[in-house]
Amino acid sequence: MHKGFKLMVALLAVCLVAVPAMAETLKVGVQAPITGSYANEGQGIENGVRLLAEQVNAAGGVLGSQIEVIACDDQGTAMAAAICAKDLVNKGVKMVIGSYTSTCAEAAQKTYFDAGVLQTSDGTADALTEKGYWTFLRNSFPNSAEAEFVANYMVNVKGYKRIVVLSDFSTYADGLGNAAEAAIKKLGGNVVARDKIKADSQNFTPVLTNIKSKKPDAIFFAGYYSDGGQLRAQQMALGIKADFIGGDANDNPDFVKLAGSAATGAFIVNVPSPDVLPYDIAKTFIADYQKKYGEMPPSIWGLMNIDGMRAIIHAMEQTKSFDTKKAADYLHNMAEPLDGITGPIAFAKDGNRKGGAYVVKKVQANGEYSHEYVQ
C-alpha cells in the first residue's frame, strides 16, 4: 500500500467517526441477555429497541438528535450485568433499556444511579424500587401486584385448600414467591409448603417428592419457563395431581414444548400477551416488528421495555432537555398517563409503574392457551 493511500484511508476513517459525533447523537444503551438461558427474551428487547430507534430517527429524532443504540449482553448473570453497566456508562449513554431479569437489573442499578443514567427494566422484583434510586423506572408491574392477583385467584376463585409455593433463588422469583405466600396467608389460604429449586439444575424430582407427601391441590411456581416446563413434566411423572399455576415468567412457547404432553391443564398467570393487546399503537408496532424481523415479539416483556423507552423519550421532548434528572422528575409527576403499547404508562414517585392487569391462561391439549380468568 502507498503511503498516500494509507493517509487517505486514515483521514476518511477520522471523518467517518467524527461526523456523527458532531451531530450529537442521543446514546441509548440496551442491557439484555442476548445469549444464555433467556436469549430469546434478550434478543426481543434488542430488536424492539432498534426498531423504535429507527422509527424515531426517521421522524426526525429526539429534539433533533438521532438515536444511537449501544447493546451489551449481560447473559442473564449478575456478574456480566455489572460489567455491562460500567461499559454503557463509559460510552456515555443517557438511558438504558433492560435488563430482562430482575437480578441483572439490580446488579446494574447502582452504577446507573451514580452516573445519573436513566434505567427502565421489566424486572418485577419489589426490591428494585425499594432502594430510592430516582434513575430507576419499572416498566412492568411489581411482583406484589401479581402476588395479590394470584392469591385472590387461588384462594377465592379456585378455592384451593392445600397450596405449595415454589420458587428459585433469583431476585425476581424469590421475591414473587415470598409475596405470594404472604398474600395467600393474608386471605386465609393454607400454604402447606414453601420450597425452592435451583434454576437450571433440571432434576426437580427430589423436591417434588417431598411436596407430594404434603398432598397439595395446587402448586404455584414463581420462576422461569426453562425450569417451569420441566417442573410440570416431572410433577405429572410423579403422579402429583395438583393444579400447576406458573407465574408470569412461565409464559413462553418453550414452557409447553418442554413439558410436552404434561403441559395440558397447566395454568399461567401473566399480563396479556402481545397478540391480544387491544391498543392501536400496539397493533402498529407489532406489525412493524413482524415486517422487520419476520416473527412475533417473543413475549410482552420486550414491549414493556419499549414502553419504558418511549416514556423517557416523551419526557425528554416535554422537558426540551436531555437532562435525565428533569426527565425523571417529569415522569414521576405526570398528570396524564402516556398511551403505551402495553396500556397507559404512568409512574409512581418510587419508580413503579402504576396499575396492573393480569390474566390466567390454561394450556389446552393442542398446546394453545385459553383465557380462563381476566382481572
Added chain:
Amino acid sequence: MDIFLQQLANGLTIGSMFALVALGYTMVYGVMKLINFAHGDMVAASAFVGLTIYTQVMGQATSLIAVVVIFLLTAAVMACIGIILERVAYRPLREAPRLSAVVSALGASLIIQNGIMLIWGPRMKIFPELVPQVYWDIGGVVISLIQVLILVLSLILMVSLYLFVEKTRIGAAIRASSIDQDAAKLMGVNVNRIIALIFIIGSSLGAIGGLFIGLYYRGITFNMGWQYGLYAFIAAILGGIGNIPGAMLGGMLLGLFNAFIAGYVSSTWADAFTFILLIVILIVRPTGLLGERVAEKV
C-alpha cells in the same frame, strides 16, 4: 416409607446418568493420568448431535428402531470426535508437564461449548418425547418407563464394561497401560491404540449419558455440560479416580445422596452437602472409596 422409596428411585436414575459420564473421566485418568475436562462438554454435544440425527437423518421417526439407531449413530459420531480430541489436544502434549495437558483440556472444553453455541445457537433446544410417557404406581411409588430404561441400560453397559476390562485380552492391555505405560509397551501393547480405545469407550458412554439427559429432562442447553461434568467428576473422585467400579459406585452414591439431602434436609443445601461429602471422603480416604493406595513411582 413410600417417600423413601420414591427418593431411592429418583436417586438411582440420576445416579446412573452420573455414573455413565463418570466412567469417561475415570478411564482416561486411569491410563493417561489426565483429567479430561472436555468430557462434560462432549456429553452436552452428544445430546445436540442426537437431536440433529433425529430431525435431519431419521426424519423425526419415533419407532423403537429409530431410537436404537439414534443411540448408535450418536455414539459413533461422538467416538470419532473423541479420537480427534485426543489426537489434536492431548497426544502432542503427552510428554509435556501434566499442567499443560490440563490447560489444553480446559481449552478443548471451551472450544466444544462455544462450538455447540455457534452451531445450534444459544437458546434451549427441546428434545422430542421419544419414550412414551408410561408410569407405574407401585404402592405410592411412581416409576416411569424412561427411568426403568435408563437404569437397566446403564447397568447393562456398566457390567459389560467391567467384564470387558477384567476378562478380555484387550482389557488386560488397558489395565497394563494404566499401571505402567513403558512396561506395557515392552510387553507388546500398542499404548497409542489403547488410549484411542479409551477415548472411544469413554466418549460413547458419555454420548449415551447425554442422550439420557435429553430424553429424561427434554431441555438441553449449550452450557449444560459444565454442570454434569462437575457432578460426574465428583462421582469419579468419590469412587476413586482411575477405578472403573469406583466410578459406577460413586455416581450411584452421589445421585442417592443428592436425592435424600434434597428430600429430607433441603434442596437449598443439596449442592453444599455434596461438596462437604466430597471433602469428608477425601480426608478419610484420600484415594476415594475403591481407590487403591499406589506407591509413587520414583
